[in-house]
Amino acid sequence: MRRRLLLPIPLFVLVSGCAGIQSVSDDAGRESGLIWSLFVLFGIVTAIFYVAVIAFLIAAYWRRGGSNQDGLPDEGGVTRERSLRTAFFLWTGAVIGSLSLLALASYFTDRGLASVNPENKPMVGIDLVANQWWWDVRYHYDDPSQNIRTANEIHLPAGVPAMISLKSNDVIHSFWVPNLAGKQDLIPGRINDIVLMPRRIGHYRAQCAEYCGLQHAHMALDVIVESPADFQRWEAAQRQPAPAPATPLAQAGYAYVTSRECSTCHNIAGTNANGTVAPDLTHVAGRRTIAAGTLPMNRAGLYAWIADPQGAKPGNNMPTVGLNADELHAVAAYLETLK
Amino acid sequence: MRSRPSVRSRATFLAAAACILLPLPASQIHAAANGARPAPAATAPEDGQWTMPSKDYASTRYSGLDQINRQNVARLKLTLSWDTGSRKGQEAPPLVVGSTMYLTMPFPNNIIAIDLAAKPRPAVKWVFRPNPRPMSQGVACCDVVNRGAVYANGRLFFNTLDGQVIALDAASGKAVWRTQVGNIMKGETITMSPLVAEGKVIVGDSGGEFGVRGWLMALDAASGKVAWKAFHTGPDKDVLIGPDFHPYYAADRGKDLGVHSWPADAWKIGGGTAWGWVSYDPQLKMIFYGTGNPGPWNPEQRPGDNKWTTGVFARDIATGRARWFYQSTPHDLYDHDDINEQILLDMPVRGQMRQVLVRPARNGYLYVIDRKSGQVYSADPYGYINSASGVDLRTGRLIPVPSKAPQEGRVVRNIGPTASGAKDWNPGAFSPRTGLIYLPHENLCMDEGVMEANYISGTPYLGADAKMYAGPGGNRGFLTAWDPVRRKAAWKIREDLPLWSPALATGGDVVFYGTMDGWFKAIDALTGKLLWRAKLDSGIIGQPITYRGPDGRQYVALVSGVGGWAGAIVSGPLDPGDPSAALGFVNAVRDLPKRTQAGGRLYVFALPR
């Protein structure tokens, strides 16, 4: 019991020091910062109450073995009732008072979160569409021909608010970048909005936070916060069509990918692969991961994924095509060029 | 082919073929009471023939023949009925040149020449079989129809479903040239009737439901070589937009709008076909035609105005250079192809005579547009519309109703007009005697649900489910007599079924049209009173014509054969258990299989001798 007493304190020490790419405490955005401050306030207040409860309990333990050891209840009524009653009202008052304080703090934090884009800056506009089990990312601009489509990776400029519209193509998912903000669900038939205001440059990880079926565990999203200049470079690069394959192997892969099963579902801008029901592959090699955070984006990951998608992520909608070794080498070689 | 008549001498035909349309001085055409008259240069004096589906370049579908008139039409009798053997939708008109009648069949697009002067009864003269590739049937969105051949200068020009343009020698039925212009592997088919003028054959593609890139091209009528080809999406040079392009509205001005009004690369599979009607003004040397829907149907996949789809182009016929463009439905939400007819009229607009084109668009508005400038003088609803609240004449833009915009994951209910529009391809007729436009059209609404469409070349690119049903009032069709000058309907006839056949107006002040359950009707052009009707073997979606026969009598002819998008439930036959079948049209005409059957007969009517 005494051990428990100290727990709330290490809790904050531990968690505060707990940096991570998917951590609530390691806040890198306006929203997550506000929330973490509120969390700390709640943590302190609740810890005080916990300490009080445990102290009272210990006091009760220490008081036992007072007079009357016969184990029978008091005959003459309860003598300390009055002081207890005073304590009771004090306690209830303290509880109500601090809950009101917390409620207010929560309310104002919530207002703070709700006042999206207080400085009225131009925002990055993103449509995020969740699918079982990957993220379809579309940046939109006034000139629709400048729109960018990518998958499973979001780039955000630091210091610029991003307005993300959340939609789902199948079941309910939840968009959650702990380092930047709280969750928002993606619900079929509805459009939810969330505004992110990233402040610190870095790589963060988001993950689907609503159970969405077989591969709920493998539905991550890389979030890269970069300087506005880097972001613009990234935008420009994304608008380019896929580079033409240079080596004979890559050309063979190109031929396969753009005419066979792959092209039925995937899009590679500038080629005949125009599918829309699977992640856009135009710049797939420039991303960090494959298959919504399932495998790292490197040669080994590509081979593993293309050869046996059902092994790495059983139940996902990419079929096992059954490439022979030559085709596998070629396809992987081509995809590697899609930077 | 059953009951094949014997082939007869071609003397009569050759005599008739000598008759060539000659432009007449304008003074010979009298304006109607309201001051509207067909564009003089685009019409010809009545010669008793029917050489192109629209009758003339002004697309009036008006014949001056007046032997059959309001008084005697009730005595109309069948003089010829002949089974063509086809059981698909019959949207083509018979052509009559001299004493020969030419029938254009749906897939496999046979051309049948019938000698009307043959004794004892008309007989088949020749049959031309182009044998298009059967695979083309799989990429024809709305039945395997064809909207007719055109006769000019001794030749018949027509298109085949698999994307060929063919010129036949009208006398012998031998191919003079055939040019492959469409690629069915991408979903390009051709169902339209070409326009032949100035030695050019103007042809556009179908396939807006397959993510093709729409175009219109001109072939040399003599050789079949491509003279020019204008795309309807993409960079200006592909669209043949140059310095002489002067659209009236600011929204249509700018560089490469066919690229910038689309998400990257979407214009390459963006539709904007031209499968409808082309009018021609010989005075301005300009053709006018509309472009089809952008692809896919699901609008969320193509943010932007989606130029140059769902609008009307004016082009120079010689070079194909665009003169102006007006987009009646920017960022089309409902498959409102803008391919309907443009009737070229000269008429008073706010007191001043203007050279205009009148176009009842799919979106339910009847536009009056200046032929030279592209300015919209008026846009009035001629059918039920709840998906738009009007047209802003200052900017030219349609004002959509946001609550009716399709949304992924949520069905939008009760959209009017439907994907097939307040009126689809079936053109109206203009009578210079009454000054009215007779519009056969629909009165339907729909529920629509959209979802992300996947693009696989050669397969449909839609992303939408629809269910159509009767609009307000419960009737599914109207024949509206529209007064373009007073900008309102003179009268309307309620039709239970949607009207899918064009109208025909005659000098006898009779208007003919057909219904999908097979009633061929004649009404009083002044009042709309039903004067005569006949029940045919199959529903009517074909184009009625009238002509003066070799014997000097006036005949009315058409080919029955229900089908097309609206009648696919019968010609398919499709399963009424799936209301979304035929892109939702099946739901609107569930009762059709009980009321008619597939067919394809030529009917010719005349007054008793």
Add this chain to the structure above:
Amino acid sequence: MTVLSGKDLPRDGEQLQGPALDARLARTWGDAPGLWGWITTTDHKRIGIRYIVTGMVFLVLAGLSALWMRLQLATPENSMMTPDRYNQLFTMHGTTMMFLFAVPIMEAMAIYLVPLMIGTRNISFPRLNAFSYWMYLAGGVMIWVAFVLNIGPDAGWFSYTPLSGPQFSPGKRVDIWAQMITFTEVAALAVAVELVATILKQRAPGMTLARMPLFVWGALVTAFMVIFSMPSVALASSLLIADRLIGTHFYNAAEHGDPLLWQHLFWFFGHPEVYIIFLPATGFVSHITEAFSRRPVFAYPAMVLSLVTTGLLAFGVWVHHMFATGLPRLGYSFYTAATLAVSIPAAIQIFCWIATMWDGRPRFRVPLLYVVAFIVTFVIGGLSGVMQASVPIDLQVHDTYFVVAHFHYVLVGGAVFPLLGAFTYWFPKFTGRMMDDRLGKIAFWMIFIGFQVAFFPMHFLGLMGMPRRVYTYPTNMGWDELNLLATIGSFVVAAAFLVFIVNAIFSLARGAVAGANPWDAPGLEWATSSPPPQYNFPHIPVVSSRTPLWDNRNHLPVMTGLRVDDRELLLTSVMEAIPDVRDPSAMPSAWPLWAAMATTCLFISSIFTPWAVVIGAFPVAAALIGWFWPKSPPGPEPVIE
């Protein structure tokens, strides 16, 4: 026809008491011997025990599925099991714990204890009670058989639409889940009706509402909560079945249904559900604290008020499960306030319990140890619950392991610990023997420490971004060690349960024989022998205080005059418990079983065809007619000519 006066029939009283009375009553209230008696019994104690044992079996099954999951999660990127298996497991774990263990076991304790605590001979509607058990058993067996056949539900215990809808959950898995809900709802609602009627009408003379034991208060409030909340999930799951079987559109956004309708209906039940589990447990805590602190519970009126307030507020907080769904933001503030408000009665109760201990002379026997563990653990869960009431904080921790930690602290700390305490506390009453104290303490410390090791790290996992319901997780996220720790803790808990069960079985056979009141507790249930006879009390006790046995140490006042040749109960008035009517109580019968079998056929076959509802209604109706048909010949009772 003869007219019999009440005086002429055999009754207890001066002339019939002691062993003669016991024998007479045993004949009247006893069951047939053997299996037939087991099947036909309507004795609330037999059914209660049956319910408790079944609930414990489901606890073990759900616990084993948790262990299996923890094994999978012990290491990152573990491929020990397929995601399909894992999803079925966590669905089965949650579903079993909530629907087949927690609610039924709390109701089972009430079925057993309430009639004893209020001094009556049987529960009201005893046949309904038997029926409810059969339904519960059928539902539980159905879903576990399905799991064994690899068609276990896999959409989570919450079965969010549209994932659980016809398109995304093919097959019959979710139908089986949803129909299991129907089974358990029927069972739970039946028990709730019985408890309401029993508590309001069958209390011993003099047991006014203000003298009612706190567990009975808890049971009463819980029964009302069941009545108002369970229809919600029953409706929701029926609509889900309709969506899946006959193509209705309740949860189809495309046809203007709404997936969120499910969430509203489900959580309108789901949050009260937590209190349905928790409130009876507070009753356990009150009784144990009172008995072992040697002092009446401090501030009884505040405790009762807290129970009632909790019951009311519980219906105003369901939206706090939906903070991330994008509903109007201002509306959320109301639910934050309501959720924070729910913690006030809990805080008051905690104070009162500790105050009782502080003011009494607590003897830290095993049951009271569980109470201490309850306070230490539950308060952490309660406080992390306060955190989640805040919309912004919830948006971060919702659906993470922080929440997993939270509700295990609340449910295990708040319900399972008190339940284990209660089990130990009333074990002598159930069986007549004491549970072994040493083994009990070993089990206690193992379970307490194991629990903290298993679940405390999950708070950190949640804050470090680990979402719930993932069958695996990547390495190098900093989650590996804590997950391993949690797995180790879970195995300690499992071992502790093993010790507990061994202790129970051992004690059942060899435990020290307990007297009627081994703990010197004050409640009426301790006034009768251990285990109690079929008829509970030879005479109906009379109550004049909240702690009757402490206040009547020399003799117990009783009332006489109930018939002994037929099953008769005493009905008293609702508020003041003034004797009013002698009411007949149902005889043993197999009809409840036949009715349950007919209903089971109806429910299971309606998974496959909607016509089952129509056709299946006839055997059900026939069974019900048999059930309610008056016994023949009519009993000798006052008759109007």
Add this chain to the structure above:
Amino acid sequence: MTLPVRFAGDLAELPTSAFGHRSLTWWGIVAFFLIEGTTFALAIGTYFYLMGGEQTWPPAPFSPPNPIAGTIFTVLLLLSEIPNTLAKRAAERKDLRALRKYLLIVCAMCAVMVIPRAFEFASLNVSWKDNAYGSVIWTLLFLHVTNFLTDFADSLVLAGLLFTKHSVESRRFVDAAENAMYWRFVWLCWLPIYVLIYWLPRWVS
């Protein structure tokens, strides 16, 4: 019992049955009312929830249900309250003959009511498969049909019992009174549902 007892009173003269809240089954039935009433209330809540998601109610192109069959049923249902009240009074004054008569009249009226009830489904002008609106009004009707048929069956069985030897038990009168109470619940629940199915769509469309 471990403690010696002290006899504090005798219960022998208490009655063995009582009407109203003095009866145990009355409380059971009230609890069932609460359960069914909550279900109806939630179904009605579902109705309004779904109504909020439509632009028109009923959604185009469906027309509101035809109220003829439903109104006939409603009128009969309300009329049946007359014999039902008489039956309840007869039960309370333990008049077996009158009770039999009025209960039979109630059952006969129920049997007649089944006819318009059957036509109600046909007059909804929508199928449960069409959209959420159709689903919810079918569900409301189905729930009430179940409710109606259950009490119809209950009344039939009770009426049957009144013609057996069991009719002499005083318990039967309590049963009859409680059955009459249940019948009131049936029509009370129906009234809002009737309005929601047949009239609200007319008023708002």
Add this chain to the structure above:
Amino acid sequence: MSSPCRASLILLAFILLAGCDREKRGMTHEPKPETMAFVPSGDPRASDYENNAFQMSQGQRLFMWMNCVGCHAHGGGGMGPPLMDDKWRYGGRMEDIVYTILNGRPNGMPPFKGRLTEQQAWQLASYVRSLSAQPRQDVLYSRSDEMSITEPATLKERNAIMNEPPAPGHGPGK
């Protein structure tokens, strides 16, 4: 009857009603070489795919994704023939449908060999047959989360399969 007896009854009912592989989530299928010869009849995969709810639901997804819906609508047809009626121009067995999907048919059905894997074709065939309620009743499902269109397959009458060769002459490519 005792509890174990009762349990075994329910168990029996389950085995009879449910069958164990009906809902197996078959995720790791052995890739089949695309060159494998078409098996005219009695392919063991036919019943594996047809009577499996999961495979059927995958087929439903593919039916939308592969634009089958564009031509065949939700079974009622349009550009392509109806799939929910009892007429099968090219045979209505699983094997026939798979063959049709992979190799196409001359009157407009495009070949999907090389665009779909064989496994996907089997899944599609399973769904296609569900449009006329051919598979076992307990693997059918009522509706998708989309516009209400066809009668729920769970309520449909199963049609007999009538193989109707395409009428000569008018290639009903539809």
